[in-house]
Amino acid sequence: MSDTLQTKAQVINQFLPEKLTTKHSAEAFAPSNIALCKYWGKRATELNLPTNSSLSISLGHLGSHTRISHSENGADVVKLNNRTQDEQSSFCRKVIAFINLFRRDQSIPLVIDTRNNIPTAAGLASSASGFAALVLAINDFFELRLTKVQLSAFARMGSGSASRSIYTGFVRWDMGKQEDGMDSVASQLDCQWDDFCIGLIKVSSAKKPVDSRSGMDRTTATSSLYQNWPAQAAADLITLQKAIENRDFSAMGACAEQNAMSMHATMISAWPPLVYWLPESLAVMQRVWQLRESGIAVYFTMDAGPNLKLLFEESSRKLLETEFPQMDIIQPFKSH
Numbered sequence: 001m002s003d004t005l006q007t008k009a010q011v012i013n014q015f016l017p018e019k020l021t022t023k024h025s026a027e028a029f030a031p032s033n034i035a036l037c038k039y040w041g042k043r044a045t046e047l048n049l050p051t052n053s054s055l056s057i058s059l060g061h062l063g064s065h066t067r068i069s070h071s072e073n074g075a076d077v078v079k080l081n082n083r084t085q086d087e088q089s090s091f092c093r094k095v096i097a098f099i100n101l102f103r104r105d106q107s108i109p110l111v112i113d114t115r116n117n118i119p120t121a122a123g124l125a126s127s128a129s130g131f132a133a134l135v136l137a138i139n140d141f142f143e144l145r146l147t148k149v150q151l152s153a154f155a156r157m158g159s160g161s162a163s164r165s166i167y168t169g170f171v172r173w174d175m176g177k178q179e180d181g182m183d184s185v186a187s188q189l190d191c192q193w194d195d196f197c198i199g200l201i202k203v204s205s206a207k208k209p210v211d212s213r214s215g216m217d218r219t220t221a222t223s224s225l226y227q228n229w230p231a232q233a234a235a236d237l238i239t240l241q242k243a244i245e246n247r248d249f250s251a252m253g254a255c256a257e258q259n260a261m262s263m264h265a266t267m268i269s270a271w272p273p274l275v276y277w278l279p280e281s282l283a284v285m286q287r288v289w290q291l292r293e294s295g296i297a298v299y300f301t302m303d304a305g306p307n308l309k310l311l312f313e314e315s316s317r318k319l320l321e322t323e324f325p326q327m328d329i330i331q332p333f334k335s336h
């Protein structure tokens, strides 16, 4: 089977013109997103094809702006938040490798300038918005006229969760079943939920010891709990979609929190164990559980890191701001 698997370059190549045309410059924005039903595990690594479908909420105006223009000095230049990156840095290498999938052997030196407006205090990863903004900027710069389905599939090849950052609001990424992954793409749910709030609580900004890609690989290879994960994620996805349709906040929050805890259970049971929580993470969880006991509808979710994302509605905002003064609040459905 492995010799029939396609590479990223082979898949993308089918959708490219023989010779690229370019604009003077192109700029794009993509929002970051937080999964309520997590993507955790791959059925094929080269194309980032997942073992389960997932569902996220986009972070509105928080994300990545990427600008592509021609380089004057004949060499690629990669900038992040106004700083030129060392060409050996992993950020620079990832960006150039991704652009090369489109540029192929054509000599088109570029300046790729990415700015993240995610508050540094928020402790959020930016690979989802980063690859989505990069794909959108590539599409415009090389005048590729790709569809949203294709953009989502290509963003996924950069980072799985980036497939969801092509859209705003609630977004579902269907795992798909094709070998080339062109059906493993995201789409937007038809829902406007004005009162919906996300609170970002940073407990640490230290670089995580194991990134999500390696964490996923270690979990699938060594955790015996992982075998339950795909079925649970499939069931959670249905529960979440129903809760979103019915605007049933508590059903949605409870399912999202349990989904996150279940993913963490698979990590903790990996070998060597993957414990992303810090004592402060657990302290926030316990405070959330106490608040719920006292009747406040607040839930949390966490990714492969120690920081928490609280889920609540506008009616609880004042109280939660007092409880967690360090929290950054996002209202994904309100314009800024």
Ligand code: PMV
Pocket: 034, 035, 037, 038, 039, 040, 054, 127, 128, 159, 160, 161, 162, 212, 213, 303, 304
């Ligand atoms: O897209 P990646 O490779 O950074 O993986 C994201 C994994 C989680 O954040 C833990 C879950 C998710 O669905 O975003």
